[in-house]
Amino acid sequence: MSVTSIQVPVEEAARSSRPARRRPRLSWQRATPYLLVLPAILLELLIHIVPMLVGIWMSFIRLTQFFIANWSAAPYAGLGNYKVALDLSGPIGKGLLHSFTVTCVYTVLVVGFSWLLGMSAALVLQQSFRGRGFLRTLFLVPYALPIYAGVITWSFMLQRDNGLFNHLLVENLHLLDNPPFWLIGNNAFVSTAVVALWRSWPFAFLMIMAGMQSIPDEIYQAAAVDGAGIWQQARYITLGLLRPVNRVLVLMLFLWTFNDFNTPFVLFGATPPHSADLVSIHIFGNSFVNWNFGLGSAMSVLLLLFLLVVTSLYLGLTSWRNRRA
Amino acid sequence: MKTRLLAATVAVATVTLTAACGGGGSSGGSSNGGSGSTTLTYWASNQGTSLQNDKDVLGPELAKFEKQTGVHVDLEVIGWPDLLNKILAATTSGQGPDVLNIGNTWAASLQATGAFMPYDDAALNAIGGKDKFVETAFATGGAPGKTPTSVPLYGLVYGLYYNKKMFSDAGLQPPTTWQDLVTDAKKLTDPSKGVYGMAMEGGSYTESVHFAFIFGRQNGGQPFDDSGKATFTTPGMVAGVKQYVDLMGADKVVNPSSVQYKNGPEAPGDFAKGKAAMLMSQNNADNTLQADGMTPDQYGVVAIPAPSPLPPGGKDVASFVAGINISIFKNTKNKDAALKFVKFMTSKEEQAILDKPFTALPVVKGGEVNFTSNKDEADTFAQILATKAEPLPLIPAESAFETNVGNAVNGLLAQAATGKPVSDADIKAALTEAQDKMAAAGS
Numbered sequence: 001m002s003v004t005s006i007q008v009p010v011e012e013a014a015r016s017s018r019p020a021r022r023r024p025r026l027s028w029q030r031a032t033p034y035l036l037v038l039p040a041i042l043l044e045l046l047i048h049i050v051p052m053l054v055g056i057w058m059s060f061i062r063l064t065q066f067f068i069a070n071w072s073a074a075p076y077a078g079l080g081n082y083k084v085a086l087d088l089s090g091p092i093g094k095g096l097l098h099s100f101t102v103t104c105v106y107t108v109l110v111v112g113f114s115w116l117l118g119m120s121a122a123l124v125l126q127q128s129f130r131g132r133g134f135l136r137t138l139f140l141v142p143y144a145l146p147i148y149a150g151v152i153t154w155s156f157m158l159q160r161d162n163g164l165f166n167h168l169l170v171e172n173l174h175l176l177d178n179p180p181f182w183l184i185g186n187n188a189f190v191s192t193a194v195v196a197l198w199r200s201w202p203f204a205f206l207m208i209m210a211g212m213q214s215i216p217d218e219i220y221q222a223a224a225v226d227g228a229g230i231w232q233q234a235r236y237i238t239l240g241l242l243r244p245v246n247r248v249l250v251l252m253l254f255l256w257t258f259n260d261f262n263t264p265f266v267l268f269g270a271t272p273p274h275s276a277d278l279v280s281i282h283i284f285g286n287s288f289v290n291w292n293f294g295l296g297s298a299m300s301v302l303l304l305l306f307l308l309v310v311t312s313l314y315l316g317l318t319s320w321r322n323r324r325a
Numbered sequence: 326m327k328t329r330l331l332a333a334t335v336a337v338a339t340v341t342l343t344a345a346c347g348g349g350g351s352s353g354g355s356s357n358g359g360s361g362s363t364t365l366t367y368w369a370s371n372q373g374t375s376l377q378n379d380k381d382v383l384g385p386e387l388a389k390f391e392k393q394t395g396v397h398v399d400l401e402v403i404g405w406p407d408l409l410n411k412i413l414a415a416t417t418s419g420q421g422p423d424v425l426n427i428g429n430t431w432a433a434s435l436q437a438t439g440a441f442m443p444y445d446d447a448a449l450n451a452i453g454g455k456d457k458f459v460e461t462a463f464a465t466g467g468a469p470g471k472t473p474t475s476v477p478l479y480g481l482v483y484g485l486y487y488n489k490k491m492f493s494d495a496g497l498q499p500p501t502t503w504q505d506l507v508t509d510a511k512k513l514t515d516p517s518k519g520v521y522g523m524a525m526e527g528g529s530y531t532e533s534v535h536f537a538f539i540f541g542r543q544n545g546g547q548p549f550d551d552s553g554k555a556t557f558t559t560p561g562m563v564a565g566v567k568q569y570v571d572l573m574g575a576d577k578v579v580n581p582s583s584v585q586y587k588n589g590p591e592a593p594g595d596f597a598k599g600k601a602a603m604l605m606s607q608n609n610a611d612n613t614l615q616a617d618g619m620t621p622d623q624y625g626v627v628a629i630p631a632p633s634p635l636p637p638g639g640k641d642v643a644s645f646v647a648g649i650n651i652s653i654f655k656n657t658k659n660k661d662a663a664l665k666f667v668k669f670m671t672s673k674e675e676q677a678i679l680d681k682p683f684t685a686l687p688v689v690k691g692g693e694v695n696f697t698s699n700k701d702e703a704d705t706f707a708q709i710l711a712t713k714a715e716p717l718p719l720i721p722a723e724s725a726f727e728t729n730v731g732n733a734v735n736g737l738l739a740q741a742a743t744g745k746p747v748s749d750a751d752i753k754a755a756l757t758e759a760q761d762k763m764a765a766a767g768s
Contacts, residue, residue, distance in 0.1 A: 065721065068417045069440040069655075084765055091761035161582045184584060184739045269406075269587065271530065271732050273739065288410060289728045290762075291434075 059297035068293065081298035092286075096299060098274075099282035102189065103258060106278060110196045111253045115246075117197070118204025123234065126212055136209075143202035151266035154195045158182035158267075183267060189275040196263045200256065204249060211245035212238065247318050254314075255307065279303060363662045364397045368411070368425035370649055372479060372609065372683035374616050376402045382682045390669050396662045409724075415654070416440040423657040424666055429465040429650045430717045430727065432475045436467040437721035441474035442653040442660070451661075452476065452668040461646050461714065462688040468719050475650035478670060479679070480686030482710045483539065483644035484626040486596060486604040486614075499625060502633035503543075503568065506603070510578035513602040522578035524601035527738040528587035530731030533569070536605070537734050538645055538717055541565030543631040545638025548726055549718045555763055557730060557756040561638060566734055566752050568632070574741030581742040584735075593617065596624075605629055607647050608706050611684040611697060621699040628709050643713035648688065686710055722763060729759035 059081055061067075067074035087093040121139055125132055142150060157164040159182075166179040182191045215238065223233050239246075261280040264272045270289050272281055283303065287296025367387075373379045379402040387398045401422070403411055409431065415421030416438050427435060435441060442448070444466070449455045455463060455476075462480055466473030485506075487499050495513055500506035510522025526532045538548060546561025556562070573579045580601070586592050590613045596604040597617035604610065614624065628643035635641065651670060653663045669675060676687050677695060684696040686706060694703035717723060733755040741747050 065434060065724070066437050066439070068413065069419070069438045071417075087765075090765050091758050092765045095762070160585065181581075181584075181739075181743055185743045271728075271735075274736065288413065290725055291413065 055297050056301055058293055059301045061294050063292070063294035063297070065291040068291070074294070077294055081294045082302070084295060085298050085302060092295070095277075096279075096282065096302075099277045099279045102275070102277055103279040106189070106193055106196070106260075107254060107257045109193050110200060110257045111250060113197050114201040114204045114253055114257075115250065117201040118206075118208050121201075121205045122208040122212055123238070125209065139205055140202050142198050143206065147199065147262045148266055150199060151195055151263055154191075154198070155183065155267050158191050184273055186275045188268070188273040192264055192267060192272075192276045192278070195267065196257060196260060199263065200253060204253060207245055207249045208242065211242045215241045251311065251314060255311070258307065259303075362395060362397060363659050364399060365424055365659055365662055365666055366399045366401070366422040367666070368408075368422045369400060369402045370408055370426040370428070371402055371404045372649065372685070374612050376404060378682070382679065386675060386678065390666065393669070394662070394665050396659075396665065398666065419656055421654040421656075423659055423663045424651065424653055426478060426649050427475055427652055429462075429475070429477065429646070429648045431724055432465055432473075432650055433468040433719045434721050434724035435652070436471065436474040440655055442655045442657070442663075443472035443474050444476060445472055448664060449476075451664040452671060457671070457673075457689050459688050459690055459692075461710065461716070462648060465646055465648065465716050465719065466650060468721065475652040476667065476671060477648055477688035478651040479649040479683055480688045480710065481607040481609055481647040481649070482686060482706055482714055483535070483605060483607055483629055483647065484706055484709060485629045486606060486610060486624050486626055488596065488599065488602050489623055489625055491599065491602040499627045500630050501627075502630050504633065506630055507572075507576050507578065510572070510603060511576065514578045516580075519580070519600055521580045521595075521601050522603060523572055524592040524595040524604040525572065525579045525583045525738075526586045526589075526592040527573065527579070527584035527742065528735060530728060530735050532731075533734035533738065534727045534731035535645060535647075535717075536569040537562070537566050537730055539565075539629065539642055540568040542642040542715060543639050544568065544636045545640075548730070549720060549722075553720050553722070555722070555726070555760045557760045558753055561636070562756060563749055563752050564636065566737065566756065567747075567749065569734065570737045570741055570747050570752070573738050574747045584738050584742040590617070608686065608696070609684045621697055621702065626702045626705045628705065628713055640715075641713060642715050643709050646710070646714045646716045648685070725763050729762055730756065733759040 060077055060079075061071075061074040062077040062080065063071060063074045084090065084092050085096055088097055125136055156162075160166060160179050163182070165182060169175050170177070170179045181187060219237055219241075220233055223237055228236070259280050260278060261284065264276055264278050264281045265284075268276065268281075270281070270285055272278070279299075280303075283296050283299045286299060287293050369379055369383060371379055373382055380400060383400055383402075387400060391397050405428075408426075408428070412421075412425065412427065412431075412435065416435075421440070444452070458477055459480070462477035463473075465477060466475045485499070491513060492499065492509075495509075497509050497512065500509050513522040514520065541548065541562040542565070544561040544564035546556075546559050546563075546565050548555065548557060548562065550556050573581065573584065580595065583592060583595065592601075593604060593606060593610045593613040594617055595601040596610075597614045597619045608626075611621070615621070631639065631641045631643070651667055653660070653667065657663050670679075671689060673689055673692060676689050676692050679685070680687055680692070680694075681696050686694055686696075694707050697703050718726065737747050737752060737755055740751065
């Protein structure tokens with residue numbers, strides 16, 4: 001866009017015979033694109049950038065309960081909040097590290113299985129058969145449901161006494177004698193991961209399905225003529241041509257899952273069990289439950305830096321591979 | 326490529342920080358009528374059986390107040406799970422109500438934020454003088470030695486509810502020692518019928534921390550020393566937590582499922598339905614029990630007993646001084662009207678009217694316990710408040726104590742509920758972690 005906006009006035013100037021006309025800077029034509037993006041930039045500043053900068057500033061002050069009524073009085077903490085958050089021998093640093101580890105495992109599992117399920121479902125539904133439309137719609141239901149409604153239903157199903165799961169496992173199938181707790185202890189991690197998977201795989205399915213639509217049938221036909229079997233077609237054509245889609249998809253799933261706040265919050269409230277202490281709710285707890293917004297902000301900034309590094313590495317690596325390929 | 330990478334990176338940054346900064350975004354609307362008549366915004370805590378019930382009870386009283394003074398009151402009733410967060414958000418943004426209710430255990434913590442108007446002598450005179458309040462209740466208004474930022478509104482206290490029929494069927498008398506309580510509870514427990522000796526709200530960190538305090542005191546513990554330093558890991562505190570957790574663990578007199586109960590009607594519900602023979606609760610449980618179909622003659626109340634003989638340094642504490650206080654936001658534009666309103670709410674007449682539907686104990690002198698027709702129950706609660714209740718520590722770190730120790734105890738209850746024995750070492754480790762966390766966070 002910048003190219004055309006420069007070119008047009010230059011060409012005009014070249015065409016005009018009068019060299020004295022030197023005011024293209026203020027012309028409407030030149031200003032229009034900027035005016036058009038101006039509201040978006042202002043809103044972006046207001047909604048995202050300013051709160052972000054405030055968050056970074058908060059991480060450098062000792063913003064505890066004593067100062068929340070008057071932020072400006074909060075003493076400057078320097079790197080104090082970061083030191084506490086990163087002191088791995090201290091209880092808070094240990095807690096953050098634990099939460100970070102849990103979140104990494106959670107993210108790998110949820111993103112991995114989301115992609116696998118989405119890919120499998122999209123492959124199956126690529127063939128035309130009766131009921132395909134119905135299945136497509138059905139698979140998208142979790143994605144279309146409001147998050148809160150979906151997750152709270154899961155929390156009912158996972159209750160120990162009256163939950164659907166234990167009813168099925170203990171009373172119907174007699175697989176277990178004692179009804180287990182699904183939202184307490186180590187099972188809580190599995191429950192959270194399953195609920196998150198349920199919520200996020202339809203998105204993977206949707207993206208991959210859309211990507212597959214753009215692969216022309218002729219390529220498959222040509223490959224079939226050359227003797228490629230179903231697996232070879234899937235491996236070299238489908239996966240190969242889906243690479244740009246997958247690249248974006250995995251990144252988005254990674255960021256959403258790593259930052260997932262809704263799932264644990266609706267399942268457990270502000271203080272999840274130890275095994276399911278995901279990092280965004282851990283930060284929430286440090287800020288809002290313990291009234292220490294400076295420390296919470298420092299943890300947020302650390303999380304931000306981590307995600308920035310991972311994202312840059314990921315994008316750098318995949319584009320390097322793309323260029324090589 | 327580089328610019329695209331940069332753009333993507335910035336996008337990620339934006340997404341992350343907004344996610345991380347999200348949270349208590351709600352802000353209360355403070356309003357002042359402006360033209361002529363004054364309007365106060367009042368945040369009431371949920372004291373009745375539902376938010377609507379609170380509105381129905383308070384509505385006529387607010388109308389009465391408007392008639393007397395010409396001040397209109399906009400009422401908003403806020404449920405307990407949201408109340409503290411909303412107060413914090415209002416404190417942070419400066420956009421709060423004029424008058425609000427707080428849980429009295431938060432008084433010192435909220436006082437430290439500086440968001441509330443201190444009740445100095447002039448303000449106290451305006452609401453009728455400090456001498457009109459019951460002393461123990463008035464003492465919960467803030468840290469000792471500081472000008473209080475809240476005054477008592479409703480009084481609450483813990484008691485041990487027992488099901489009369491279940492006790493007489495088993496030939497038992499209400500317990501007078503903790504050992505009795507455990508023996509009785511074991512006798513009354515029959516998991517095959519889904520009946521247990523004790524009901525418990527095991528997922529509620531506030532309940533857990535209350536019992537950690539009460540039983541800690543019985544065992545000679547003290548959550549903070551005189552200088553305000555946390556002393557959660559003393560043998561007395563550990564023994565106190567053990568006394569509570571053992572109900573679920575070693576004694577097995579609590580339904581393990583109740584470890585998922587939080588701040589709701591579940592535990593009183595179990596008691597009302599005959600699924601638990603005893604319930605340790607504040608006196609406002611009467612509301613829920615009666616809503617669940619129990620009549621006041623079906624249950625009795627005694628003080629929560631202490632171990633006998635008392636452990637060294639222990640005290641026969643059966644409750645802390647619980648209750649609701651009322652505060653005025655410092656930046657209210659209607660200070661005089663707000664003071665008039667507090668005076669009205671804490672007047673003897675209004676107390677007598679409101680204590681009944683809210684099943685509260687009077688906080689002004691000369692008030693009578695009127696929420697129950699059962700005289701024994703009324704006397705017991707009044708007795709507990711007068712002789713067996715201690716205030717929770719009145720220090721700024723109190724809220725941090727509640728969350729950290731409460732959650733630690735919840736974790737131990739969960740461990741017990743899933744069948745893993747809880748040892749003294751486990752308890753000490755959990756309490757040490759809670760204490761270290763508070764120290765490291767500087768709160």
